[in-house]
Amino acid sequence: MKxxxxxxxxxxxxxxxxxxxxxxxxGLLPAVTPPAFVVEVPREKEHGDFATNLAMLLARPARLAPRKIAEALVAxxxxxGISVEKVEVAGPGFINFYLAPHWVLAELPxxxxxxxxxxxxNLxxxxRVQVEFVSANPxxxxxxxxxxxxxxxDSIAAILDFAGYRVTREYYINDAGNQIENFGRSLEARYFQLLGLPAQVPEEGYHGEDIIDTVRGFVERFGDQYLHAPEDERRRALVDYALKEKLAAIKKALEDFGVHYDVWFSEKSLHESGAVQEAIDILRxxxxxxxYEGALWFKATEFGVEKDEVLVRSNxxxxxxxxxxxxxxDKFRRGFDRVINIWGADHHGHVARMKGAVAALGYNPHALEIVIMQLVRLYRGGELVRMSKRSGQFxxxxxxxxxxxxxxxRYFFVLRSADSHLDFDLDLAKEQSNENPVYYIQYAHARICSILRQMDREAPLPEQVDLGLLKEEAELALARKLADFPEEVALGAKDLAPHRMARYxxxxxxxxxxxxxxxRVITGDEALTAxxxxxxxxxxxxxxxxxxLLGLSAPERM
Structure with missing residues (x-):
């Protein structure tokens, strides 16, 4: 739909x-190939409803002053068929178009x-597009x-879907590697402690209160059954129990946040299926x-990365x-045309080498798009919030x-572009006033629903109404902004920028x-009211x- x-x-x-x-x-202009020009909405209202830079771009190939070219074009x-009331040549050669005030009312029906x-x-x-996001260690x-x-x-995925893509939302479960080994040692230390034995959580381990709660549940179920078991068996049992519990908690937290995934992909499955070895063999x-020195290295420098990277350690x-x-x-083999990853700022250095690896595998590195998001700081009462009651850390x-x-x-998290640091004001987010942008937007929706309830009927059909009665500047400005919605969707999808929708x-x-x-909406004039x-x-x-599209509700009452 256009x-x-x-x-x-x-x-x-x-x-x-x-x-x-x-x-x-x-013969008024020399024969030239039309350049890639734009017709855009000017930032300043006095420059018209639309403007073009065509004459400026033609100046060099035509070897004429842009104003002279613009005048020839306008003539x-x-x-x-276009509701243009006035065309003018402005400045060095811009062409500005002024449309009849009512032109935008045609969008209302x-x-x-x-x-x-x-x-x-239908951008x-x-x-097919895959959007992989969150993917936090379980x-x-x-x-x-x-x-x-x-x-x-989730907002990027929703906007892409609305823009004509077939979208898959995916969560990558990091259930293998060093973090799982550290996790197992941390769980084991808490297990010993809860059974009354001296033990210390490793410095690089997990120290949150939630880990103690998890192991307490393990003890309630299994008691000291694994106390004298072999270390590998004990840690494996603890990790399997904890991962299942933590993953269930992550799923519930995300669902409560309005986020639902199509695929939950296990890193562990890549090792068990031989997919990791297969990827290594392809690169070889x-x-x-x-x-080099017993390790296997990837030639990342061939793809503009500063240094090569180890793929298999010497052990x-x-x-x-x-x-x-x-x-x-695996992503590209599943047939995705675009693969989009949402990563934290600490992964910035991983972008170039990952794109290089995609190219080395024989795929288009531009098909991998990575959105890097900056940090979030929480404020309450003007003070930075540092600690959590549950995690003890965040x-x-x-x-x-x-x-x-x-x-x-959700709204506050997409209010700024991903590459901007975000200061989240908890007091403002809870405030029920026009200062709170979420409240302000949702109240606008609820206010309209209240008006329609007052009429005790649905709004009339546009074809039964004389929309030409809408002549006030406030009416036309609102209608004009509504007409921008499809374009905002397209730009949000193109730039992977849900903050545009939040602002719009x-x-x-x-x-x-x-x-x-x-x-007044409801007036004494029945035609104007309609x-x-x-x-x-x-x-x-x-x-x-x-x-x-932002995952927010549209309340009918507030």
Whole structure:
């Protein structure tokens, strides 16, 4: 579905191309190949509804002043079928288009007709995309970085789906490697302690209170059954029990956060199936491995990385990177056209070598897209919040949702671009006022629902209404912003940027509140009331659809 804004942009671009051909055929401009120009919405309203840089781009190949080119183009423009009231040449050669004030009202019937599907675009054309996010070690509770990754990843997946991609949400379970060994030693130390024996949790181990709770459950079930068992058997039993419990807790926390995965992929399965060894063998056959000091190295420097990377240690144990390569090989073999990873800032140095490994495997490294997200800092009462009651180290996702609610948490996590540090104000997130952007947006939706309830009926159908009665600046500004929704979806999908949608919804809510505060919807004029009901109903649809893309509810009462 194309929005009205995109349609007008395309019509203007076509008219400009025809004007160029006409001016060339009349000898007013030299024969030149049309460059890749843009028709865009100017930042400043006084520069028109749309503007183009075509004349500026033609200046060099045509060897003419851009204003002269612009004047020739304008003289040959045929704008039949486009509601253009005025065209002007501005500045060094920009062409600005001013449309009739009512032009955007044609989008209102489309919004209401499409309803839940309004804003859908076919950017992806059905191509397959995998979005892998969170993928926290199943050794403890989810923290703020995981929470931000969950909100970002799930919103990106939802926007991509709405933009015409077939999306798979995936969680990579890190259930193998050094962290699991450390986990086993930590569990064992707590096991001994709970049975009254002296033991020390390793310094690099897991020290949270939740680990003690986990082992206490193990003791309640198995008692001292594993006290005198061989070390490997004891640790394996403890790890198997703890991983099952921790993974269940992670799944529940994410589901409570509104995040549901299509695939839960086990790192351990890569080792057990031989996939890690297969990936290593492929890289060896393709000439990207060498041995040095007993270890097996990947030639990462051939792909612009600073140094080569170990894939198999001198003791014969594959590194985490080897498993990661095998995992990405599996992703591409499953037929995904794009693979998107949401990683924390501490993984920044891993990006280039992972893309290099994808290229070494024979796949397009540009098909792997990695979103790096920066850290989150929590503030309460203007003070930095450092500790968690449950983990003893960090505030957990469960604690955050319990304190501020799912909607506020999710919105605040996507309020800034992923590459920006995020300061999360707990007091603001809980505030029920216009200062809280989540409340502000949701209240706009609830306010419209209240208006429709007052009328005790649904909004009238657009075809039964004279939308030309909507002439106030506040009405037209709101309608104009609603028409941007399909484009916001497309740009959000293209840039993997859900913060655009968060900002857009706040702007829509602001225009709705501004309109409502200056003009009555239900008036003594039945025809005007009907037109305004169509406008606010279209606003309701856009707010609801946008909120759902961010995983937020659209309450009808507040």
């Amino acid at each position: 929005g009205l804004v995109q349609e007008v942009r395309e019509h203007l671009a076509g008219a400009l191309e025809r004007a160029l051909a006409s001016a060339v055929s009349r 040959h423009l045929d704008l039949t 489309r919004i209401i007709g499409a309803d839940h599907d309004y804003g859908r675009v 992806g054309n059905g191509s 050794t403890g509770l989810l923290h703020m970085g995981n929470a931000r990754g969950a909100a970002l990843g 056959r393709r000439g990207y491995l060498y041995e 014969g144990v594959p590194t985490y990177f080897a498993a990661d390569i095998a995992y990405h090989l 505030v957990t996702l469960e604690e955050l949702v319990e304190e501020v609610g799912r909607d506020a948490a 919804l706040h702007e829509v809510a602001g225009l709705l509140h501004s309109f409502y505060n200056s003009h 037109a305004r009901l169509v406008l606010v109903d279209a606003t309701r649809i856009v707010l609801r659809n946008g909120l759902r």
